[in-house]
Amino acid sequence: MYLLIVNPHAGNGRAKQAFERIQKMESFHSIEQKTLFTDAPGEGKVIAANYSKDRRIKHVIVIGGDGTMHEVMNGWVNQEVPISFIPAGSGNDFARGTGQNQKAENQWQKIISNPDRYIYWNGRVQLDNNENKRFINSIGVGIDAITTEEANKSRLKGWLNRLRLGKLIYLIALIRVIWSFQPMDIRLKYDGKVRTLKNVWLISAANHPYCGGGLKVVPHAAMHQEYLSILIVHQISRKKILLLFLLIIFGLHRFLKEVELFRTKELVIEADSPVRYQADGETGSLRTCLITKDKRAVHII
Numbered sequence: 283m284y285l286l287i288v289n290p291h292a293g294n295g296r297a298k299q300a301f302e303r304i305q306k307m308e309s310f311h312s313i314e315q316k317t318l319f320t321d322a323p324g325e326g327k328v329i330a331a332n333y334s335k336d337r338r339i340k341h342v343i344v345i346g347g348d349g350t351m352h353e354v355m356n357g358w359v360n361q362e363v364p365i366s367f368i369p370a371g372s373g374n375d376f377a378r379g380t381g382q383n384q385k386a387e388n389q390w391q392k393i394i395s396n397p398d399r400y401i402y403w404n405g406r407v408q409l410d411n412n413e414n415k416r417f418i419n420s421i422g423v424g425i426d427a428i429t430t431e432e433a434n435k436s437r438l439k440g441w442l443n444r445l446r447l448g449k450l451i452y453l454i455a456l457i458r459v460i461w462s463f464q465p466m467d468i469r470l471k472y473d474g475k476v477r478t479l480k481n482v483w484l485i486s487a488a489n490h491p492y493c494g495g496g497l498k499v500v501p502h503a504a505m506h507q508e509y510l511s512i513l514i515v516h517q518i519s520r521k522k523i524l525l526l527f528l529l530i531i532f533g534l535h536r537f538l539k540e541v542e543l544f545r546t547k548e549l550v551i552e553a554d555s556p557v558r559y560q561a562d563g564e565t566g567s568l569r570t571c572l573i574t575k576d577k578r579a580v581h582i583i
Contacts, residue, residue, distance in 0.1 A: 283338045284315040287329055287354055289346030289371075291321075297346045297370035300386035304345075304368075307387060309394050326350050330357030339363060343393060345386070347371015348419060352562035355404055355416050355580070364581040366393045372495065373563070376418050379490030379505070380582060401579040403507050405489050407561060410570040417561040420488035420500060421573060423551060424515075425463045425523070427558035429455045430494075431565050452494040456527050460520065466557055471550035472512075483523055484515040487549055487573045498533045502543050508575055512549060514542040548574040 290298035301317075304310055318333075320326045326346070330353065333339055344354050345368045358365065368389045369377035380402065382389065404416040422430075432455035465481040486493070487510045488500035503511035515526065518540035529535040536543060549572075556567040 283340060284313055285333055285336075285339045285342045286315055286317040287320065287326055287342065287344050287346070287350065288317060289320045289326065289350040292346035292350055292371045294372065297350075300368060300370040301345050303387055304390045307390065309391060313394060320346070320350065320353075323349075324353065326353030327357035330354045331359070334359040334363075341366065341393075343368065343390075345370055348373050348376050349563050351376055352416075352418055352564060355418055361578045361580060364399055366582070368393075375490075375492035375494070375496065378492045378496060379419065399581050401507075402505065402582045403489070403579055404576040405487060405510060406574050406576045408572040408574075409566075409568050415561055415564075416576055418489065419562050420486055420490075420493050420503075421559060421561040422484060422486040422493070422499075423468075423557055423559045423568070423571075424466060424482060424484040425456070425459065426484050426486060426493075426499075427560040427565050428459050428463060430560040430563055431558070432456075432459050433494075434563070434565075452497065453527060453531075457524070460524060465516075466553060468557075469550075469552040470514075471552070472546040472548065479514070479516050481518070482514065482516040483518060484513070485551060486513045487511070488513070497530050499530055500543070501533050501536050502545075506545075506575070507579070508547050509545040510547070510549065510573060510575060512542075512544050512546060515540055516542075548572060 288297060288301045318329050342363060342365045344351050348371055351367050368386050369382060370386060404418055406414060406416055407421050408414050433452055465483050468479050468482045470477045486500050488503040490505055491498040491501050491503045493499040500511050500513045526535050526538060535541055552570045556569050559566055559568050
């Protein structure tokens with residue numbers, strides 16, 4: 283049996299429209315399926331957790347945005363069951379990172395009729411309260427998180443998404459928060475090194491390059507079983523940080539001297555006071571965290 287988890291609110295209703303088109307297809311009625319809708323943040327995780335124990339489920343199909351897929355990945359525990367994603371959100375960075383660029387109907391037909399599997403390793407973060415979370419795209423500490431919070435609450439987000447200009451909301455939000463953000467002092471531990479960094483604006487650990495609706499924030503990131511791709515921005519002036527985010531649009535920020543790029547199997551972040559973070563757009567606070575790759579692979583179709 284197929285389990286469909288649909289977020290009808292994703293992409294300002296685009297996920298609902300995609301599901302309604304799929305529902306009219308002959309192949310939809312030719313399979314045994316159960317469709318469940320999410321109505322509030324966190325429901326995707328609850329649904330996934332509840333149905334992970336149902337041995338009748340042989341395949342999960344998520345129709346929604348990155349946030350919906352993030353929730354399902356954090357709730358689903360039966361790693362032998364493949365998970366498919368039909369992107370219909372506002373950002374769709376996971377779809378970009380995994381090479382999905384087909385219309386919803388074509389993606390559905392491919393899943394049903396020709397399900398080629400490949401392996402995907404999520405990232406994992408252990409927070410200072412011992413809470414563990416998976417992330418499908420990236421985790422960012424610093425101005426990235428505060429910008430995400432500002433973008434999520436902006437009234438412009440819906441309008442820009444309808445106009446296919448979702449990237450702009452991230453830059454608009456950044457302009458709003460850039461003058462009030464206080465750079466951080468951070469300790470990092472990785473590859474046997476211990477570093478204390480001053481004036482840190484952003485630390486990001488990514489599974490693939492995309493964030494913020496198609497921006498290549500971590501340009502050297504690539505899907506890998508063991509390694510995370512890390513970006514650090516520090517010792518940069520307040521005026522130049524705006525230039526940096528403009529350069530991100532063209533992937534040129536990697537050439538700034540204030541930007542560090544490297545890969546590592548695990549990264550420990552320590553701060554003396556709570557700092558904001560975002561994982562696939564879900565935000566919170568932390569003082570310490572351990573970031574690694576998930577040991578168990580997920581089968582993606």
